[in-house]
Amino acid sequence: MSENISFNSAELGAPVETLGYEQARAELEQVVRQLESGTSDLETSIALWERGEALAARCEAWLKGAQERLNAVRGEQNPVAN
Template identity: 60%
Template sequence: MTETGSGAAAPSDTLGYEQARDELIEVVRRLEAGGTTLEESLALWERGEELSTICRRWLDGARARLDAALAEPSEAETGAGDGARGTTEDG
């Protein structure tokens, strides 16, 4: 089999975003450099596609978390922090 340039490839479900991104960069570098056989190039391409999917999942998950955090009303918006202040102003 071929090596993708970063040693033994970690199982896809255990790769973090940065690991997948760094390995993808190395795969692209090797493909652009040329000098590989057709079989090696195809293996690199397939690994690159897999790594791209992993990165996309991480980014989609991060976007969903940010959207959820932005959608949650803050204390100022709900008035939860105004209760104590309202009683002292009225009293």
């Protein structure tokens, strides 16, 4: 079942920096669907694009942090002998 979500510039959600990965990714998917639908006016489309960019950056930051944590754990489990 397809969910039709409509945004306007005043309804773009919580501050991006407060979102977890899953929340940011889900909202990013909604933003992309709305932009691809072509039903938004120019001002709303620009606001959606900006929100999408911020959400994508948030997701990337979360993934980078997760990778760094995994690398740290791996390093602790496999110390290099000097």
